[in-house]
Amino acid sequence: MSAGRQRLAATALVLALGLLSVAANAAGASWAVGLAANSAAEASAGVAPAIPAGVAAACTAPTGTTVTVSWGAVARATSYTIWKSTTSATSGFSVAAAGVAGTSWTSGSLATGSYWFEVSAATGTNWTSGQSAASAQRTILVAACL
Amino acid sequence: MAAVSYGATNWIVGIFGGSSGQGQSASVANLSISAVASPAANNLLYPGGTGDVVVSISNPNPFPVTITAVNLPTNTTYATGYTTSSLTTTQSGCLASTPSGVTWSFATGTSGSSHTLTTPLTVGASGQADNPLVVTLTNDASMASSAPAACESTYFSLPSLTGVTATGGSATATASPATDSWTS
Numbered sequence: 001m002s003a004g005r006q007r008l009a010a011t012a013l014v015l016a017l018g019l020l021s022v023a024a025n026a027a028g029a030s031w032a033v034g035l036a037a038n039s040a041a042e043a044s045a046g047v048a049p050a051i052p053a054g055v056a057a058a059c060t061a062p063t064g065t066t067v068t069v070s071w072g073a074v075a076r077a078t079s080y081t082i083w084k085s086t087t088s089a090t091s092g093f094s095v096a097a098a099g100v101a102g103t104s105w106t107s108g109s110l111a112t113g114s115y116w117f118e119v120s121a122a123t124g125t126n127w128t129s130g131q132s133a134a135s136a137q138r139t140i141l142v143a144a145c146l
Numbered sequence: 147m148a149a150v151s152y153g154a155t156n157w158i159v160g161i162f163g164g165s166s167g168q169g170q171s172a173s174v175a176n177l178s179i180s181a182v183a184s185p186a187a188n189n190l191l192y193p194g195g196t197g198d199v200v201v202s203i204s205n206p207n208p209f210p211v212t213i214t215a216v217n218l219p220t221n222t223t224y225a226t227g228y229t230t231s232s233l234t235t236t237q238s239g240c241l242a243s244t245p246s247g248v249t250w251s252f253a254t255g256t257s258g259s260s261h262t263l264t265t266p267l268t269v270g271a272s273g274q275a276d277n278p279l280v281v282t283l284t285n286d287a288s289m290a291s292s293a294p295a296a297c298e299s300t301y302f303s304l305p306s307l308t309g310v311t312a313t314g315g316s317a318t319a320t321a322s323p324a325t326d327s328w329t330s
Contacts, residue, residue, distance in 0.1 A: 041201040041304040042181035042233065043225070043248065043287040046190035048298050076192050078291075124193020124291040127298060 049077045049121040049129045057117045057135035059145030060106055067138050067145065069117045070104040074129065077121035080105075081128075085116045089134040093118055110140045175206040177213075177269065177312060181303055182280055183231035185323055189285055191302070193293045196251055196285035199304055204278040205269035210317045212268040215260050216328065217309035221253040225287070227300035239296030247290030248302050252330055258308045261328035270319035280323040 054072040069082055082105050084096035096117070097105055117135040122128045139146045182202040191197035205211045225248035227240030240246045252261055270277040287304060289297070 039179040039306045040181040040233075041179065041199045041283070041307075042183060042187075042231065043197050043199045043302045043304060044187055044190055044231065045197070045227075045248075045289065045293075045297055045300045045302065046192050048295070076195075078194060124289075124293060126293065126295045127193050128295070 046076070048127045049074045049123050051129045052077075052080065052119040052121050052132045055117065055119050055132045055135045057115070057138045059138060062145060063143055064145055065109045065111075065140050065143070066107050067110065067115060067117070067140075068104060068106045069119065069135060071119045071132065073103050074121040076123050077129075078124060079122050081120045081122065083118040083120065083131055085118075085134070086113050089116045089137065093131065093134075112140050112142060114139045174314060177211060177310065178204045178206075179307065179310075180204070180278075181233055183301075185280070185282060187282065191248060191287060191289040191293075191297075193247070193289055194291040195289060197287050197289065198285060199250075199283040199287045200280065201283065202278045202280050203267070203269050206272050207314060208273075209271050209314050210268050210274075210319055211312050211314045212266050212317050213263065213310050213312045214266045215262045215311040216307050217258045217260050217311075218250045218253040219305045219308055220255055220257045221249050222255070223253070223257075223305040224248055225302040225304045227297050227302055229300070231301045233301060233303050237296060237300045239294050240300050242305070244294055244296075246297055246300075246302065247293035248297070248304070249288055249290075250304060251286045251288045252328060260311065261330070263326050263328055265326050267324060267326055268317040268320045274319065276319040276322045278322070279320055281320075282323065282325045284325055284327040286327050 052071040052074050055069065057067050057069045060066040060068045080100045081095060082097040082100060083093040085092040096107065115138045118131040118133070120129050120131045180202050182200050185200065187198035187200060189196065189198045224242040224245040226242045227237035227246050229235045229237050253259065267279060267281060269279045287302065
């Protein structure tokens with residue numbers, strides 16, 4: 001066999017092997033492959049809900065002993081907590097109700113005295129806003145609300 | 147010969163990882179998927195909600211590769227929180243072990259569950275346009291309602307995918323940046 005024919009035969013062999021390799025790689029279906037030890041992806045989180053605004057407390061009825069607290073809706077809030085003080089508009093607040101849905105809440109019957117209310121918002125269990133400014137003072141007298 | 151083959155034949159391509167080459171031809175290289183901060187996510191994560199995930203997919207092969215599905219880790223494999231989008235300093239109180247409560251959406255209790263992309267993604271050949279391909283996966287991360295307060299304003303590195311279903315062959319590359327998702 002001449003040198004030229006030998007080169008031609010060698011080239012043909014390489015081509016044939018290449019085609020065999022392609023055939024070995026070919027597949028009619030896809031499948032998932034193993035563990036990706038180093039793949040990564042990025043997401044980011046937002047912020048806690050804003051402090052509720054527009055908090056107001058109103059006597060539910062002039063002759064009653066309950067107060068209805070209302071406030072403006074906060075974006076992405078899933079619940080609200082109502083805080084109550086009998087001390088002043090700036091101190092002595094404790095939780096009156098938690099997990100409140102919606103934008104209003106009515107107290108149970110209150111003892112005689114003066115009351116101030118604040119509201120905080122929550123998204124989920126642990127993301128909470130600060131407490132709002134206090135509502136105006138409401139005073140419960142015997143069978144009357146002022 | 148290879149150029150002719152691309153148009154006629156498909157290859158199965160994995161994602162780059164510790165198991166490189168497993169069950170594959172040596173002539174086909176794995177894809178790599180990395181985190182990227184730009185473009186910024188449109189939908190941020192909040193407790194009880196979902197948010198966007200952004201990835202960059204690189205194809206080292208001399209032919210386009212089309213991804214049709216991803217395989218997810220379990221729904222108890224959590225993301226790690228970081229203080230900045232560069233994902234270099236972890237956020238105290240918002241780690242995978244805390245846990246952060248952030249997982250891939252639709253992940254199940256079984257590792258490797260397959261989730262089909264709404265639209266197949268084709269990464270261009272090596273050195274060609276749209277490679278790497280940057281993709282925003284809309285609402286494909288989820289945050290538990292119990293996520294810690296420390297996770298507010300945090301950047302997350304999602305846990306590694308366990309695999310992809312990808313096929314090499316002739317296809318038109320998806321324009322980068324792209325948007326896609328899986329919805330079940």
